[in-house]
Amino acid sequence: MAEISLQVIATPAALELIKRLQEKYGPVMFHQSGGCCDGSSPMCYPQGEFIVGDNDVLLGEIGGAPFYISKPQFEYWKHTQLIIDVVPGRGGMFSLENGEGVRFLVRSRLFTDEEYAALLAAGKV
Template sequence: MVERVVATPEALELIKELQAQYGQELMFHQSGGCCDNSAANCYLPTDLTIGPYDVKLGEIGGVPFYIGKLQYDYWKHTQLIIDVTEGSGGTFSLEGNTGRAFLTRSRLFTDEEWAEIEPQVMKDLA
């Protein structure tokens, strides 16, 4: 099955660095654009509560990745590609002091990919 969220090698390397510093148990949540723009934020599992209005898109580097259900409804036709850029990260995200920041890119699913994942997407939004 096509993955709804993937990571570049640079993002996977930064995840490993954060795991070495903070431990293996991390999580991501795609920010809805408030304080940190629309960014993938990395947290310790105790830093953010995941609830019924969040959708697990998958895992990157073995770390679960979530997005708010309302935001997901807008982005459901896209694959999120988590990358890294130079600069200061979000104030809430663990990489904030590394001089790098997670960056979310996206691409539309092909018609074939959409046909494959649409049943799961509709289930997530129910």
């Protein structure tokens, strides 16, 4: 059986920003909703400030921070690995990186057939 690939990973730049935010705000978490405007970017919150519910899926952790995605968005992206990166710009209005001069960005790549089969067999998709 193929090794199970992580469903969400982060670039070194994203990990560095997460570390800075954790030093400034304490434990953080992410949520990816998939709406327009701010909702299309991963949002970073202090842990416990954003209430996750039955309509959210824990995709994994990046930099020690849990990363959730809404179920409808997960259905669209379950065939892909999300790669959280950082680019110059302004973060989402309610996201902790707002004012840092950079923002989180989702990149992605399709899982191979073997990777997806392993995720399916493990009950991850």
